[in-house]
Amino acid sequence: MSGVDHRVTEGASLVAGVDVGGTKVAALVVDTDGATLGRAERPMTVRSGAAGIEPIVGAVRAALDAAGAAGTDLAAIGVGVPGRVDPETGVVGLATNLGWRDVPLARLLEAEFGVICAVENDVHLAAAGLVGHEAAGGARSLAYVAVGTGIGAGLVLDGRLHRGGRGMAGEIGHIVVEPAGVVCRCGQRGCLETVASGPAVARRAAEEVAAGTDTSLRDAQPLNAKAVYDAARAGDPLALRLVDAAGGALARAIAGLVLTCDVERVLLGGGVAGGGDVFLQPILAELERLRSNSALLSELLPLGTVRLLAAHFDAVAWGGVALALRARGSARESPPGPRTGTRPAAVVEEVVAREPLT
Amino acid sequence: MSGVDHRVTEGASLVAGVDVGGTKVAALVVDTDGATLGRAERPMTVRSGAAGIEPIVGAVRAALDAAGAAGTDLAAIGVGVPGRVDPETGVVGLATNLGWRDVPLARLLEAEFGVICAVENDVHLAAAGLVGHEAAGGARSLAYVAVGTGIGAGLVLDGRLHRGGRGMAGEIGHIVVEPAGVVCRCGQRGCLETVASGPAVARRAAEEVAAGTDTSLRDAQPLNAKAVYDAARAGDPLALRLVDAAGGALARAIAGLVLTCDVERVLLGGGVAGGGDVFLQPILAELERLRSNSALLSELLPLGTVRLLAAHFDAVAWGGVALALRARGSARESPPGPRTGTRPAAVVEEVVAREPLT
Numbered sequence: 159m160s161g162v163d164h165r166v167t168e169g170a171s172l173v174a175g176v177d178v179g180g181t182k183v184a185a186l187v188v189d190t191d192g193a194t195l196g197r198a199e200r201p202m203t204v205r206s207g208a209a210g211i212e213p214i215v216g217a218v219r220a221a222l223d224a225a226g227a228a229g230t231d232l233a234a235i236g237v238g239v240p241g242r243v244d245p246e247t248g249v250v251g252l253a254t255n256l257g258w259r260d261v262p263l264a265r266l267l268e269a270e271f272g273v274i275c276a277v278e279n280d281v282h283l284a285a286a287g288l289v290g291h292e293a294a295g296g297a298r299s300l301a302y303v304a305v306g307t308g309i310g311a312g313l314v315l316d317g318r319l320h321r322g323g324r325g326m327a328g329e330i331g332h333i334v335v336e337p338a339g340v341v342c343r344c345g346q347r348g349c350l351e352t353v354a355s356g357p358a359v360a361r362r363a364a365e366e367v368a369a370g371t372d373t374s375l376r377d378a379q380p381l382n383a384k385a386v387y388d389a390a391r392a393g394d395p396l397a398l399r400l401v402d403a404a405g406g407a408l409a410r411a412i413a414g415l416v417l418t419c420d421v422e423r424v425l426l427g428g429g430v431a432g433g434g435d436v437f438l439q440p441i442l443a444e445l446e447r448l449r450s451n452s453a454l455l456s457e458l459l460p461l462g463t464v465r466l467l468a469a470h471f472d473a474v475a476w477g478g479v480a481l482a483l484r485a486r487g488s489a490r491e492s493p494p495g496p497r498t499g500t501r502p503a504a505v506v507e508e509v510v511a512r513e514p515l516t
Numbered sequence: 517m518s519g520v521d522h523r524v525t526e527g528a529s530l531v532a533g534v535d536v537g538g539t540k541v542a543a544l545v546v547d548t549d550g551a552t553l554g555r556a557e558r559p560m561t562v563r564s565g566a567a568g569i570e571p572i573v574g575a576v577r578a579a580l581d582a583a584g585a586a587g588t589d590l591a592a593i594g595v596g597v598p599g600r601v602d603p604e605t606g607v608v609g610l611a612t613n614l615g616w617r618d619v620p621l622a623r624l625l626e627a628e629f630g631v632i633c634a635v636e637n638d639v640h641l642a643a644a645g646l647v648g649h650e651a652a653g654g655a656r657s658l659a660y661v662a663v664g665t666g667i668g669a670g671l672v673l674d675g676r677l678h679r680g681g682r683g684m685a686g687e688i689g690h691i692v693v694e695p696a697g698v699v700c701r702c703g704q705r706g707c708l709e710t711v712a713s714g715p716a717v718a719r720r721a722a723e724e725v726a727a728g729t730d731t732s733l734r735d736a737q738p739l740n741a742k743a744v745y746d747a748a749r750a751g752d753p754l755a756l757r758l759v760d761a762a763g764g765a766l767a768r769a770i771a772g773l774v775l776t777c778d779v780e781r782v783l784l785g786g787g788v789a790g791g792g793d794v795f796l797q798p799i800l801a802e803l804e805r806l807r808s809n810s811a812l813l814s815e816l817l818p819l820g821t822v823r824l825l826a827a828h829f830d831a832v833a834w835g836g837v838a839l840a841l842r843a844r845g846s847a848r849e850s851p852p853g854p855r856t857g858t859r860p861a862a863v864v865e866e867v868v869a870r871e872p873l874t
Contacts, residue, residue, distance in 0.1 A: 298681065299680060299681040311776070315673060315678050315680075316676070316678060316679075318674070318676075320673050320674060320678075320777070321778070322657060322673075322777060322778020323656065323779060323780035324780070324815070324816065326816060327776065327777055327778035328776065328778075329776070329778070329812065332775055332810070332812055332813075333772045333776070344810045344811065345809045345810035345811060345812070345813075346809050346813070347809075410692065413691075413692075414691045414772060417687040417688060417690055417691055418669070418671075418685065418686065418691070418772075418773060418776050419671075419680060419685055419777065420679070420680020420681050420682055420683070420684045420685035420686075420687075421681060422682070451703045451704050451705075452690070452703035452704045453702065454687065454690055454702045454703070455702075455703075455704070457682070457684075
């Protein structure tokens, strides 16, 4: 482990939460009352080895600058990474979109900043950070569903983050929704991701354009998911059909998730969810149809269960803040001197931020 | 609450586990080393009010007789009921197949036997009781999937029973698997239960017989699921087709459950699972097909993940035993005198029997 002598002083009263994405890093600097003092982004360009952390370091330092704070004000860092993470060691085992394998991220950042750093899978982290947030409405069991390049869920069950036996809980993007559909990157046919992810919506639009369907999307450059959601908002019939199909499949997957786990709240985020109302409405319409047919689903999915997080709310970075607050508390309780063990158990086992922070 | 002065003495060294089913009650009497000393069944005939507990009382007394023991040897009782249970009060809110609504089962049995009684939903109870059992192979996250008149799952996640926000986790029988299928009792079309439950398999067979399909099932009296599984075992082509369809749908639902919750072990029980190999093989065949297509499922569903519990193993009654052992421990730790509160928190919050008992 790192062997860094972690400075935890009364003077260090800020924490940083970081969302490491495939294309950019976002960092928040927050005080212990949960007030956001600074935010910054950096392109995620360097992608391998220890140098891969430079954009993370840059984003955290820029967020500290934006907060008018110095590195010595920082008490802890919480980071979400799109991949497999060992939360006890802070090692990223595999993050395909970053090109990372076995990167000791916590140790590298601890060496850089001299404070405790906790690392978690990004979707799991976002779910954990939503407990106690006003968006969760007091739910003790909730799912965060990220819809973007892929589709995945983070689960908080009975107030605890549920990672799963192999840290892979929430892989709902690979539940088959169209048995005769196209082959998914996972190898199966017709996974939810092949219908409702950003690339899937864009691919379907491109296929229709190539087949000569009359649509405003013929002129879209680039023809990506954002273009399709924009065209749907403007009333383009093809785009509406595609976003309806995506929303319907998402709604049925959410119903399956609620039937399986009995979560009380489902919060939608991720890049495609940034489509806003035109993304959300087909989901709510299909849920209403399901509810109207089934007393069971009426009970398990009452109106208001499924909500879209505000587009400006970075759920992963916020989860990082909550994790950092917990890590800071653990570090304070640790005996002084070099910390040579693993992440504190409290950091990896318990959910953070039970009280509303915003 | 009951106000009964619970006798917990060194002399009372046995516990009873009870499976209350729609047609019969099964009771086990077990010593604190987990050795089964007696077993008994009673038909579940009387179905309403306080008299509804008579078959339960009869089964427990008969199991005590079979164990050569007396009521004074009993220290605690754990009961599984097919319906909604408040595990803190031991009240059965609704058990449709028993015709029960708001039955204070724990209080009634405590008054009868003078020992602490804990009550839990049957499928949840079975899952909890499997933690630490050799069938679970050490898994800390597992699902018990009951296939019978209905289909439901009990989930133990990270070593804790997960009931869900409303106590309704595991309703996988109502995940839609055939969108254009028949209407389910829940109101939706094409739920898993409409394909793979006992009544569904029997109904499909009856429809084929009525349509003139050449099958040995034309002579089956009664034409129930057991007849179909028996005919499949004898090689009847129609029966094989029906059990393949049921097994395929179950396998896909199990894959969805594993993708969502990342459980390490799935244990199959319930009346239809009593069909044995002819029930299990189509499930394993479809899982093998899914695995062969997907690295993700290969990892999450390695060979041996899905297992059939032995037909003679009553998972619900065994879960009752484990719950009773925990309740007995809690009662011992309670202050002496009349116990007037709710079930001990330890009984309802923690999973029991971490060590293999058989």
